[in-house]
Amino acid sequence: MADLLNVQGLETQFRTREGIVHAVNGVSFSLKEGETLGIVGESGCGKSVTVMSMLRLIPMPPGKVTAGTAMYQGKDLLKMSNEEMRQVRGAQIAMIFQDPMTSFNPVLTIGRQVAEPLETHMGMSRKQAYARVAEMLSLVGIPNAKERLNDYPHQFSGGMRQRVMIAMALTCNPQILIADEPTTALDVTIQAQIVDLVKRLRDELGMAIIWITHDLGIVAGLAERVNVMYAGYVIETAQVKPLYANPQHPYTIGLLGSLPRVDQRERRRLISIEGLPPVLYQKPTLCPFAPRCVYKVERCMQENPPLMQVGPDHFAACWVDTATGRMRA
Amino acid sequence: MTKEVLLKVEGLVKHFPIVKGSLVRRQVGAVKAVDGLTFNVYRGETLGLVGESGCGKSTTGRAILQLHRPTAGVVEFEGKDLVRMKGEELRHMRRRMQMIFQDPYASLNPRMTVGEIIGEPLIVHGIMTKKEAENRVEELLALVGLNPAYANRYPHEFSGGQRQRVGVARALALQPALIVCDEPISALDVSIQAQVVNLLEDLQGQFGLTYLFIAHDLSMVRHISNRIAVMYLGVMVELADRDELYTNALHPYTQALLSAVPIPDPVAEEKRRRQILQGEIPSPINPPSGCRFRTRCPLAADICAQERPAWREVGTEHFVACHMVKA
Ligand SMILES: Nc1ncnc2c1ncn2[C@@H]1O[C@H](COP(=O)(O)OP(=O)(O)O)[C@@H](O)[C@H]1O
Ligand SMILES: Nc1ncnc2c1ncn2[C@@H]1O[C@H](COP(=O)(O)OP(=O)(O)O)[C@@H](O)[C@H]1O
Ligand code: SF4
Ligand SMILES: [Mg+2]
Ligand SMILES: [Mg+2]
Numbered sequence: 188m189a190d191l192l193n194v195q196g197l198e199t200q201f202r203t204r205e206g207i208v209h210a211v212n213g214v215s216f217s218l219k220e221g222e223t224l225g226i227v228g229e230s231g232c233g234k235s236v237t238v239m240s241m242l243r244l245i246p247m248p249p250g251k252v253t254a255g256t257a258m259y260q261g262k263d264l265l266k267m268s269n270e271e272m273r274q275v276r277g278a279q280i281a282m283i284f285q286d287p288m289t290s291f292n293p294v295l296t297i298g299r300q301v302a303e304p305l306e307t308h309m310g311m312s313r314k315q316a317y318a319r320v321a322e323m324l325s326l327v328g329i330p331n332a333k334e335r336l337n338d339y340p341h342q343f344s345g346g347m348r349q350r351v352m353i354a355m356a357l358t359c360n361p362q363i364l365i366a367d368e369p370t371t372a373l374d375v376t377i378q379a380q381i382v383d384l385v386k387r388l389r390d391e392l393g394m395a396i397i398w399i400t401h402d403l404g405i406v407a408g409l410a411e412r413v414n415v416m417y418a419g420y421v422i423e424t425a426q427v428k429p430l431y432a433n434p435q436h437p438y439t440i441g442l443l444g445s446l447p448r449v450d451q452r453e454r455r456r457l458i459s460i461e462g463l464p465p466v467l468y469q470k471p472t473l474c475p476f477a478p479r480c481v482y483k484v485e486r487c488m489q490e491n492p493p494l495m496q497v498g499p500d501h502f503a504a505c506w507v508d509t510a511t512g513r514m515r516a
Numbered sequence: 517m518t519k520e521v522l523l524k525v526e527g528l529v530k531h532f533p534i535v536k537g538s539l540v541r542r543q544v545g546a547v548k549a550v551d552g553l554t555f556n557v558y559r560g561e562t563l564g565l566v567g568e569s570g571c572g573k574s575t576t577g578r579a580i581l582q583l584h585r586p587t588a589g590v591v592e593f594e595g596k597d598l599v600r601m602k603g604e605e606l607r608h609m610r611r612r613m614q615m616i617f618q619d620p621y622a623s624l625n626p627r628m629t630v631g632e633i634i635g636e637p638l639i640v641h642g643i644m645t646k647k648e649a650e651n652r653v654e655e656l657l658a659l660v661g662l663n664p665a666y667a668n669r670y671p672h673e674f675s676g677g678q679r680q681r682v683g684v685a686r687a688l689a690l691q692p693a694l695i696v697c698d699e700p701i702s703a704l705d706v707s708i709q710a711q712v713v714n715l716l717e718d719l720q721g722q723f724g725l726t727y728l729f730i731a732h733d734l735s736m737v738r739h740i741s742n743r744i745a746v747m748y749l750g751v752m753v754e755l756a757d758r759d760e761l762y763t764n765a766l767h768p769y770t771q772a773l774l775s776a777v778p779i780p781d782p783v784a785e786e787k788r789r790r791q792i793l794q795g796e797i798p799s800p801i802n803p804p805s806g807c808r809f810r811t812r813c814p815l816a817a818d819i820c821a822q823e824r825p826a827w828r829e830v831g832t833e834h835f836v837a838c839h840m841v842k843a
Binding site for chain 2: 229230344346347374375376377378379380382383401402403404405407408427428431432441442443445446447448449450451452454456457458459460461463464
């Protein structure tokens with residue numbers, strides 16, 4: 188199937204008092220129509236900055252997208268006029284965040300806010316728009332949706348606000364939904380409700396999804412393909428099953444080993460990755476994971492490995508074949 | 517192995533009064549944060565305490581340590597009831613019970629060096645002189661995997677995981693028997709969580725510590741606990757051995773909670789049947805009559821609205837509170 192979105196060589200930096208932070212360092216990936224891509228990694232690894240750069244939502248200054256392209260429907264998002272970009276963001280690529288309160292205006296009713304994009308992007312009348320909003324709110328499981336149109340954001344619970352935000356994101360039938368840790372602040376039963384809702388809407392509406400999370404559990408049940416990020420690089424990418432069954436990068440192996448499983452009987456010692464992820468003030472001349480890596484060899488300290496093919500449709504940025512101990516290149 | 521009861525909790529209640537009026541203050545209600553808990557903690561075990569936010573886990577931990585004085589109930593520690601204890605006697609007992617907090621940022625005084633933070637309880641309780649405490653602090657730092665030379669640094673110079681280690685060292689300073697770990701890893705990244713959990717396990721082996729381990733991550737709780745208690749809206753709904761709970765959960769809330777936890781394995785996820793709970797957690801100010809879970813329970817019947825289900829033992833050391841569970 189054709190690529191809906193194709194990102195190549197994306198680089199983003201931030202100017203800070205300590206120096207220039209290299210937050211995203213040449214990230215490439217593509218998204219097919221209707222596909223769900225998971226982006227996983229620990230905090231600060233560049234997940235949010237990747238998608239925010241693509242949507243031109245990086246605060247500049249201190250941020251700057253220094254290289255790359257993001258092709259969507261034959262056009263580079265990074266080169267569009269501001270007006271074109273606003274159109275795309277409002278109607279074709281929608282985004283939901285961890286904290287819904289930041290995406291709502293606290294002094295406008297929910298009905299007003301969810302209806303707004305319908306009036307501006309789809310040319311609906313106020314009345315048509317409100318009818319569609321009520322429909323959307325019941326679709327995402329808000330009880331008595333019609334009566335709640337005149338309520339304000341604070342009158343909804345955390346889980347319900349997340350549903351409203353999803354409704355707002357989906358009102359214009361976007362082709363891509365970008366979800367940046369939308370369930371991280373929620374309790375596990377409410378998280379299950381939201382994930383279940385998104386899966387159902389995906390099947391009904393057929394949009395593609397980029398789901399950002401630090402939770403390898405959620406991605407396992409939701410995504411078809413996964414990008415694992417570390418220090419602003421995609422260090423491994425594959426279809427979800429081979430990635431979990433046969434992780435190739437030492438970081439991915441470590442992350443999966445550090446997670447206990449709720450369905451696991453035997454008590455094994457958790458694998459702990461010693462040390463901390465780096466903040467990069469310059470382009471690394473070594474593998475950024477090398478200081479924490481138990482597989483490292485001399486070359487790892489001298490040269491940053493590129494993504495190399497390690498299996499069918501499976502790529503990892505590591506010099507060492509961890510299964511055999513041989514060099515990959 | 518014979519089990520020795522270290523901590524015995526009976527009918528523990530903690531209500532927070534809601535007061536109105538500025539001149540004449542009167543109580544208009546109460547947050548029923550914890551509303552009748554009965555359970556034991558055995559010496560040397562880890563009892564996991566799980567449940568969603570606001571269900572009363574932290575309040576339970578604090579009420580046990582008498583950081584919140586209970587509204588009612590008995591908290592017997594090493595055979596003595598703490599609820600009726602006061603002053604010097606209570607202060608003395610408190611040395612035997614410590615707490616580790618969720619937020620390693622907020623729980624450490626930013627103006628003290630980590631050496632002062634860790635040594636403070638030793639000096640406050642008059643156990644050591646300042647000089648003696650310095651040596652002990654170095655030992656404690658090494659014990660939790662930090663460089664003893666870091667004693668002169670301030671909390672902000674440490675990462676989240678390292679700060680949590682400082683919190684652990686401080687808790688260990690008085691050689692307690694019981695440590696209440698209140699979500700000690702929730703604020704940490706996954707690779708760092710494993711470091712802290714491994715440390716807690718090592719220390720338990722070394723010193724025979726008893727943990728009450730509070731968390732909302734059921735995977736980690738299954739990993740670290742010997743037994744697990746599940747709370748919902750201020751009450752305990754089930755308590756059992758870890759494997760018994762995961763293979764033979766009896767309470768419908770426990771079942772739903774377990775089925776909601778994502779498993780980091782796409783094959784296992786595909787095969788799973790997820791039980792999605794409807795609705796949201798009601799307010800602890802005005803909880804549902806009878807069984808508190810009934811408004812979201814797929815099994816609820818008339819009796820569930822009328823009578824509070826008894827907390828009863830339905831198998832060896834397997835406790836549950838539900839009308840629909842057969843004896
Ligand atoms: N506004 C900013 N100013 C300076 N640095 C930033 C800013 N936003 C992000 N960064 C840095 O970029 C890196 C990646 O951040 P982010 O993409 O938000 O991580 P995450 O993977 O947790 O979403 C981090 O090191 C972060 O400190
Ligand atoms: N000091 C307090 N005053 C009033 N209400 C409180 C206080 N501490 C906790 N609560 C309330 O008690 C309930 C249980 O809280 P808590 O024990 O912190 O839950 P958990 O730790 O399970 O998230 C919540 O409704 C909370 O708002
Ligand atoms: S390249 Fe070397 S250091 Fe980097 S992950 Fe692979 S083995 Fe480890
Ligand atoms: Mg982020
Ligand atoms: Mg708490």
